[in-house]
Amino acid sequence: MPPLGYMGNILEVDLTSGEIRTSELTRELADRWIGGTGLGAHLLAQEPATATADPLSPENTLIFGTGPFTGTAVPLSNRFGVCARSPLTGVFGEAECGGHWANNLKQAGYDLLVLRGKAPKPVYLWAHDDGVEIRDAGHIWG
Template sequence: MPEYGWMGKILRVDLSSRKISTEPLSDELKTDFIGGRGINSMLLYNETGPATDPLGPENRIIIGTSPLTGTLVPTSSRFTVTAKSPATGIHGDANSGGAFAPELKYSGYDFLVIQGASEKPVYLVIRDDSVEIKDASDIWGKTTHETDMIIKKKTGDREIRVLSIGQAGENLVKMAGIVTGINIAARCGLGAVMGSKKLKAIAAKG
C-alpha cells in the first residue's frame, strides 16, 4: 500500500446535500496520531463542538482504519467508529472486527466521514472510485442480518461487506450498536447516530 500503510484519502459523504468528495489525509494527522482512533478523535474535535446535538445533522459518523488494516498482521482488520455519543453527550467511539475495514481500505480510503442527514432512508455502496447513495426504504425496519443479505443480493456481490443498524438504531435507542456480520461496534449508542441520519447501512468492496 502507498505511504507506509496509508492510502492517503478521506472519503466524505454529506447526506443532506448528497455531495460525495475526497480529501487528502494530511501528513500532520498521520504523524501526530497512530491509527484510526486518534485520527477519528481529532476529526471529531475539529468538526463538532459542545453545542452539537448527537442526534442532529451536524454530528459526524467517522469510520477509521489504521496503517496495518488490510495486512496479515493479527487483529489488524479492526476499525473504529467515532461520533458524539447520544448516550453520554460527549465524544464516543466503538471498535469492531470483521472484514469491512480491509474492504474500505482496498477501495482506496483510510477514513469515512459522514455528515448531514437524509430525508429518507438510504445506504451507501463503496466500490473503489464508485460511491453511491442508494434508497433504503425497502430495507428500513429489517434486521441487520436481513439487511446484509438484501444488499448483497442487490449489488450482486456476495463478498461485499456491510455495516448496518437494526430497529434499535432506527428508533434512536441510545444503546444501539452497528453490526457487520457477526461483529458489532457496540459502545456509546452510535447506531442511533446512524439512525438519526436515516443511514441504514454502508457496504464496501475494494
C-alpha cells in the same frame, strides 16, 4: 505518495445534500494521529457543529477510521474505530469494531469515512471501481 500503511484518502459524505468528496490524508496528519480512532478523534475535534450538537441530531458527525495495519496479516488488523459525540455521556465517544468492513474500506481506497447530516429517506453507500454513490434503500427498508 500516501503515508506508509494508508491509502491517503478520506471519504466525506454529506447525507443531507448528497455531496460526496474525497480529501487527502496527509503524512503529517497520519504520523501525528495514529490509527483510526486517533485520526477520527482529531477530525471530530475539527467539526465545529459537533461540539454543541445533540448527539442524536444530524449535526453529530460520525467518523469511521482504519489504521496503518488494516488489511495486512498483522493479528487483529481487521479493526476500525468509530468516533462521534456520545448519546450516553454527551461528550466524545468511540468504539472499536472488528470484521471485514475495515478491510473493505481500505480496498475501496479510503482510510476514513466521515458521515455528516441526515438523508431525507433511507439510503446506503455503494462503493465500486468508478467511485461512490448514495443509493435509495427503499427496496430493502423494513
